[in-house]
Amino acid sequence: MNDKLEEKIPIPNSVTRRTPRQPDGDGFLVCCSGGVRAIQQDKDVWFIDPVFDVGPCAKGVISVLQVQALLKQSGLKEIAFHRTGWLKGEYHSSWSPIVPGRKNHMIGPADIWSQIAGNLARARTASEIKTLDKPSHRQLAALLDARGETERLAQSISLSLRNMDMSIEQIAEFYNEQLANHMASGLLDGRRSGTTLDQMLYAHVHAFFMHLGAARDYLATLIGFRLGKDLQKKDSLARLVDVLRTDDFGKDALLDIFTGRGYLRKKATSTNKVEVAGWLAEVTDLRNLLMHKRPYGARFAEHMGYAVAVDAANGLYRYTRPIVLDDGEHDVLDLILQHYRTACSLFFDCAERSGLDSDVLTLTDADIISVEVTSN
Structure with a gap:
C-alpha cells in the first residue's frame, strides 16, 4: 500500500466554484393525467403545458373555467393542485389531491390525519410540557414519542x-x-x-x-x-x-x-x-x-x-x-x-367520522417551549 495515500489530504483551495442557489419564487399548477399541466401565471391567467407547436411549449392565456372545460372535453383528469417554490435557495412543495365530490381541494387526507395526530399529542403532553424548564432535545423526543x-x-x-x-x-x-x-x-x-x-x-x-x-x-x-x-x-x-x-x-x-x-x-x-x-x-x-x-x-x-x-x-x-x-x-x-x-x-x-379532533392546530404562547433564532 502506498504510504502517501495514508497521509491526510487537505481540501484543495486553488479553485473555488460557488454552488448556485435558486432565486426566490413560487409556482402553482394543476397536474393532470396524460402528462398535461395547467400552470397559473397570475389571477385567472393560466397556461397549458406542454403543447406542440414545432416543439414543446406552454400556451395561454386561458381562464380557470376554460381550463376545466378543456380538460373535460379532452378526457383528461385533474390529479392535484401542486404548489412549489424556493426561499433563500431552499425548495418547498405542497400537494393537494383533487377528489371528485369534495368542495375543499386545498387540504388532503394526509393533512387531516396529521392534524388528528397533532391534536392528540398536544392534549397528551400539555400538562407535562408545562413542568419542563428548558427541556433538552432528548427529553422532548422521549415525551413526544410516547404515543398512545x-x-x-x-x-x-x-x-x-x-x-x-x-x-x-x-x-x-x-x-x-x-x-x-x-x-x-x-x-x-x-x-x-x-x-x-x-x-x-x-x-x-x-x-x-x-x-x-x-x-x-x-x-x-x-x-x-x-x-x-x-x-x-x-x-x-x-x-x-x-x-x-x-x-x-x-x-x-x-x-x-x-x-x-x-x-x-x-x-x-x-x-x-x-x-x-x-x-x-x-x-x-x-x-x-x-x-x-x-x-x-x-x-x-x-x-x-x-x-x-x-x-x-x-x-x-x-x-x-x-x-x-x-x-x-x-x-x-x-x-x-x-x-x-x-x-x-x-x-x-x-x-x-372518526370522532377525533381534526381542527387545524393553532399555537399559542403557552405552546411555545423555547425559541432559537438563526440567520443565514
Missing part, C-alpha cells in the same frame, strides 16, 4: 398517505417530462420508446401501492383497536378480517364506512365471518400482484410509452404508459389515479 395507540396510528396513516402523494406526484412529473420529450423528438404518431429514467417510474409505481397498502393496514389496525380486537401480532387488514365477525357490524363508525361502501361484507360460505369486497378487494389484489408476484416493468409492453393526439390541430397530446393486467393493457397513471381518488375519499370520510 390512536395517536401512533393516526400519525402512521398520515405519513403513509403523504408518501402515496409523493409517489403519484413523481409519476405525473415523469409523464410530463416524457410528453415534452416526445414532442421535441417528433414522436407523436404512437411510436413507442423507453428511456434510462424508466427505472424511476417502476420504483414510484411500486412505492405508490406499497404506501397505499400501508395506510390501509394502519387504518384497519385502528378499527381493530377501537373494537378491542388484538391485532398486535399481525397489524394488517388481513388480520382484522380474520378476527371480525358480522356481530361487530354497527359497533364502530369507521367500520360502518367500510361496510357501507361494500368493502367488507359477510362471507358467503360462513354464518358470521367477514371478507374483503368491492374496490378494497380489487386494489388489494393489484397490490399483491405488484408486491409479491411480479414488479411493474416486468412485462415487455411496460418498457415503453408513447404519445397520442388528443387534439392534434391545436397541438394537444397525452402520454401513455401501459401496465399489463389480465384484462389487457391500461395506462398506468390512469389506473393509479382511479385508485388514488377512491383511497383519498375513503381516508377523508374516515377522518371526518
